[in-house]
Amino acid sequence: VQPPEKPLQAEEWDKLREDFQSPEIFEEVMLNSMIRCNSPIDVAKSLLTHLAKRNGDIAYNILVKYLTLCVQQGQVSEIHDVYDIMKARFKILESGAYSLLIRGLGNSNQWRMALTVLEEVKKIMIPSRTCYESCIKAASRHQEMKLAFELYSEMLAKDVVPTLHVLQSFFDFSRGMKGAELQKELFGVLLYLRENQIYPHRTFMRSIKLWFESLPGGNWRGRLTKIKDSGQCPVCNHQLEDSNLTEEEYSHLSERIIKDVIHGTDTFRKTNPEELEAFQTFVESRLPFDIVIDGLNVSHIKSRKMQCENLFDAVNCLAKKNARLLVLGRKHMLTNSSNWKREIMKEMQSKADFFFAENISEDDPFLLYATLRSGKHCRFVSRDFLRDHKACLSDSLTRHLFRKWQRGHQIVLKKMFSLCFSQQPAFRYDCVVQTTGDTWHIPYKDVFEEKYSYKIPRKWLCIHQK
Amino acid sequence: MQSANMLLRRILRSSVLPFATQHGMKKDLFPLSRTLSLSLCLKQDKSCEPSEKLDLDEWKKVMKSGLQEEVSEMVSEPKELSSLAAARETLEMWRLAGRAVPENISEEQLKTFMECPSKSAKKKYLKYLHLKELYKKNDKRKMDEKRERRLEAQDEDSKTDETKKSPFVCLWSRTMDKAYNWRAAQSMIFGQPLVFDMSYEKEMSVREVSNTVRQIVMSESSNRKSVDPFHIHFCNFKEDSLYHREFIKNYREAWDKVLITVTDQCYTEIFPKDKLIYLTADSPKVMKAFDHDKIYIVGSMVDKSIKRGVSLARAKRLGLETAALPLDKYLLWSTGAKNLTLDQMMHILLTLKDTGDWKKALEFVPKRKYCDIVNKPVKELKKTLDLISTLKLGKGREKVEKQFAKNYPKRYKLK
Numbered sequence: 001v002q003p004p005e006k007p008l009q010a011e012e013w014d015k016l017r018e019d020f021q022s023p024e025i026f027e028e029v030m031l032n033s034m035i036r037c038n039s040p041i042d043v044a045k046s047l048l049t050h051l052a053k054r055n056g057d058i059a060y061n062i063l064v065k066y067l068t069l070c071v072q073q074g075q076v077s078e079i080h081d082v083y084d085i086m087k088a089r090f091k092i093l094e095s096g097a098y099s100l101l102i103r104g105l106g107n108s109n110q111w112r113m114a115l116t117v118l119e120e121v122k123k124i125m126i127p128s129r130t131c132y133e134s135c136i137k138a139a140s141r142h143q144e145m146k147l148a149f150e151l152y153s154e155m156l157a158k159d160v161v162p163t164l165h166v167l168q169s170f171f172d173f174s175r176g177m178k179g180a181e182l183q184k185e186l187f188g189v190l191l192y193l194r195e196n197q198i199y200p201h202r203t204f205m206r207s208i209k210l211w212f213e214s215l216p217g218g219n220w221r222g223r224l225t226k227i228k229d230s231g232q233c234p235v236c237n238h239q240l241e242d243s244n245l246t247e248e249e250y251s252h253l254s255e256r257i258i259k260d261v262i263h264g265t266d267t268f269r270k271t272n273p274e275e276l277e278a279f280q281t282f283v284e285s286r287l288p289f290d291i292v293i294d295g296l297n298v299s300h301i302k303s304r305k306m307q308c309e310n311l312f313d314a315v316n317c318l319a320k321k322n323a324r325l326l327v328l329g330r331k332h333m334l335t336n337s338s339n340w341k342r343e344i345m346k347e348m349q350s351k352a353d354f355f356f357a358e359n360i361s362e363d364d365p366f367l368l369y370a371t372l373r374s375g376k377h378c379r380f381v382s383r384d385f386l387r388d389h390k391a392c393l394s395d396s397l398t399r400h401l402f403r404k405w406q407r408g409h410q411i412v413l414k415k416m417f418s419l420c421f422s423q424q425p426a427f428r429y430d431c432v433v434q435t436t437g438d439t440w441h442i443p444y445k446d447v448f449e450e451k452y453s454y455k456i457p458r459k460w461l462c463i464h465q466k
Numbered sequence: 467m468q469s470a471n472m473l474l475r476r477i478l479r480s481s482v483l484p485f486a487t488q489h490g491m492k493k494d495l496f497p498l499s500r501t502l503s504l505s506l507c508l509k510q511d512k513s514c515e516p517s518e519k520l521d522l523d524e525w526k527k528v529m530k531s532g533l534q535e536e537v538s539e540m541v542s543e544p545k546e547l548s549s550l551a552a553a554r555e556t557l558e559m560w561r562l563a564g565r566a567v568p569e570n571i572s573e574e575q576l577k578t579f580m581e582c583p584s585k586s587a588k589k590k591y592l593k594y595l596h597l598k599e600l601y602k603k604n605d606k607r608k609m610d611e612k613r614e615r616r617l618e619a620q621d622e623d624s625k626t627d628e629t630k631k632s633p634f635v636c637l638w639s640r641t642m643d644k645a646y647n648w649r650a651a652q653s654m655i656f657g658q659p660l661v662f663d664m665s666y667e668k669e670m671s672v673r674e675v676s677n678t679v680r681q682i683v684m685s686e687s688s689n690r691k692s693v694d695p696f697h698i699h700f701c702n703f704k705e706d707s708l709y710h711r712e713f714i715k716n717y718r719e720a721w722d723k724v725l726i727t728v729t730d731q732c733y734t735e736i737f738p739k740d741k742l743i744y745l746t747a748d749s750p751k752v753m754k755a756f757d758h759d760k761i762y763i764v765g766s767m768v769d770k771s772i773k774r775g776v777s778l779a780r781a782k783r784l785g786l787e788t789a790a791l792p793l794d795k796y797l798l799w800s801t802g803a804k805n806l807t808l809d810q811m812m813h814i815l816l817t818l819k820d821t822g823d824w825k826k827a828l829e830f831v832p833k834r835k836y837c838d839i840v841n842k843p844v845k846e847l848k849k850t851l852d853l854i855s856t857l858k859l860g861k862g863r864e865k866v867e868k869q870f871a872k873n874y875p876k877r878y879k880l881k
Contacts, residue, residue, distance in 0.1 A: 007522060028564075042522055045522035045523065045525070046522055048525040049521065049522060049523075049524045049525045051525065052524065052525035052528035052529065053524070053525075053528070056528060057528075057529070058525060058528075058529060059562065060559070060562035060563060061562060061563050061564045064563055081523075081526055085526060085529045085530060088530070089529065090559065090562075091555055092552075092555055092556065092559060093559060094556065094559035094560050094562075094563050094565075096563055097563070124552065124556065125556070265669075266776070266779045266780075266783075267779075268778075268779035268780070268782045268783045269774075269775040269776065269778070269779040270775070272782055272783075359750060360750050360778070360782075
């Protein structure tokens with residue numbers, strides 16, 4: 001329905017309502033379309049007046065819709081009135097109305113009201129991230145950075161994940177402000193990005209850069225750059241953190257892999273105890289390997305070729321320089337078939353160690369375990385993103401460790417038109433926000449929506465002190 | 467005085483009020499109501515130039531005039547609400563906001579609601595309750611309509627008053643029940659055993675367990691009605707488990723009279739191991755034909771969050787043979803998981819047992835999951851399809867391949 005352009009009289013509304021196909025929901029539909037068309041508020045008022053006259057009451061959902069319209073147009077006094085009416089009429093409100101109120105009030109000069117509403121929400125439920133966002137933005141817009149950071153730490157304490165907008169607004173609004181305390185808080189935000197492996201997008205990155213450069217007396221300078229494969233920053237020649245885990249992290253991760261990924265709820269789901277034991281003794285007796293290959297995954301790289309040929313090419317390609325190879329496969333590879341020729345398999349077994357799992361077992365967990373046990377230098381070859389194995393890990397901290405380790409240790413073979421394979425190298429440096437005190441290196445995404453978790457940004461912001 | 471005032475207000479709210487407010491009687495009638503700041507609204511009114519008679523903020527007065535009653539009511543109530551009452555209050559507000567929330571909610575359901583770990587879990591649970599309520603209401607409405615129709619029909623019948631002649635006394639359902647039970651009893655002695663493995667309670671949520679039990683109840687009834695029923699065994703059945711409670715909910719008093727064998731023993735303790743075959747969709751082996759000498763095991767499990775390899779793991783642990791239905795062989799699969807519900811499984815097994823005809827048996831696979839049933843194994847069909855496409859398209863082979871790879875992951879490589 002098309003909302004009218006001018007306020008209507010009761011009779012006119014009645015007529016419109018009668019013409020509408022289902023009169024029971026006429027008001028709702030009409031208000032929805034008013035919200036969509038951003039109609040003048042008086043039109044909505046006239047509808048409410050008509051409703052009030054007819055029924056002596058206005059339903060809650062209608063009030064919320066009207067509130068939406070008010071918030072959309074920033075009609076502060078109206079928002080106040082609706083709030084008063086709602087508060088007197090209902091004991092509590094629901095989350096939708098609360099977040100609308102907070103948003104509407106936060107954008108006005110009576111933004112402190114939004115904080116009182118937030119307090120009210122807290123009594124009933126955990127406020128949503130958008131509620132916090134409106135309040136934090138309102139506070140920082142009015143230069144009350146201390147208050148904004150209090151709210152921020154409060155939402156973190158409640159496990160409410162802040163939006164990137166919130167984080168960005170901190171940098172936007174504290175531009176040029178002095179204070180060691182504030183600076184510490186903002187560095188804290190950057191460390192939050194680091195810990196959660198979040199990459200800011202381009203505009204966010206720009207806010208960070210401008211904030212750094214605006215710091216009085218800091219002499220910070222930011223440059224956009226790309227990091228060399230060696231891990232060196234071309235602007236300040238600083239060497240980025242390498243992607244290796246510490247000993248402690250290593251042992252933690254390999255323990256979790258065994259516990260969560262291989263055993264899981266039931267060892268029989270992915271393997272069986274005898275096989276696991278056989279594999280563990282096999283690995284321990286031949287440690288350490290340099291490269292562990294997911295045999296089946298590699299063998300499917302070129303569909304026109306025989307599977308064992310693919311594997312053979314890969315093994316040959318990687319076997320140079322006396323590297324110790326381990327190929328993981330399944331038992332069916334040993335039976336002579338059209339895809340798996342016995343002679344070729346024999347030849348390969350002289351060049352690399354092989355472990356064949358049962359046909360119904362999963363080989364990926366073994367791959368992970370063998371690589372981790374071999375140590376820091378060992379890498380693995382697979383095109384698999386290993387997301388399902390990552391998902392088996394029980395806590396987010398271990399998952400982050402896994403991702404970091406995967407970035408540094410996974411080699412992806414790419415098929416080329418010629419006969420040989422090309423390797424996509426594992427990253428030598430760690431792609432995460434990092435600092436040395438007088439330098440900051442911040443990886444960023446080009447667009448906000450870029451979401452592939454396996455893709456790592458190649459663009460960096462380098463900030464250093466002159 | 468107070469009550470008189472309220473009465474007056476109630477009358478006004480319904481009819482006289484608009485008249486009253488327009489004529490400035492507000493102050494005398496509502497000594498408690500707040501004064502409103504009209505100046506701002508007046509400014510806005512001018513900007514928009516509505517017709518002069520229209521007071522745009524009148525709805526506020528109406529809303530506020532209704533308030534005092536409620537305020538006075540609220541004062542008497544205790545301020546702090548218990549958590550349950552607070553949850554009920556929140557639900558009420560959600561319902562007013564037009565969310566999918568049930569109208570009536572029991573104490574127990576409210577507790578379950580509060581125990582939901584996340585916001586989305588809460589939402590889901592409420593939606594489930596809401597839908598359940600709707601279905602119930604609809605059913606009731608239909609029942610009432612039916613009853614009315616029946617009464618009408620009876621009235622007409624009594625008018626005509628004509629008894630139909632028939633050689634049998636009309637006792638069908640009871641006679642049928644007797645016949646079915648006779649058959650089931652026979653199967654308890656001579657029938658081929660079919661095992662339901664009841665050891666999955668830990669893997670399932672409460673709702674999944676209740677779904678499982680409903681599916682088993684349905685399977686049991688279709689088994690009882692078949693020509694040659696299985697002898698159903700519930701193995702690993704724990705007394706007082708969630709399964710047990712759900713069964714009692716479904717069967718009520720009849721639970722002790724159902725003609726099946728219920729035991730807490732494992733199937734490996736009752737039957738020789740080499741005769742057992744565990745049916746699971748994850749099995750690498752595909753069932754070729756129905757074997758009348760084997761004992762098939764079906765896992766009593768509904769896994770909404772598809773847990774791969776749970777039942778296969780169980781069979782592996784006990785060292786049992788496994789098998790999967792030859793779905794890919796006879797059906798051109800389109801969408802959906804290959805695990806079927808327990809009652810579908812039962813229909814398929816019963817049909818196989820009676821006829822041995824795969825095509826007929828697999829008709830019980832839901833139609834939405836497959837495009838077509840074929841006589842020839844799909845593998846051969848694919849070869850011809852492949853040949854046609856290579857002949858037709860020449861170089862377009864890869865495209866075809868991709869499409870097939872999407873529909874038939876891994877198992878069928880075009881070769």
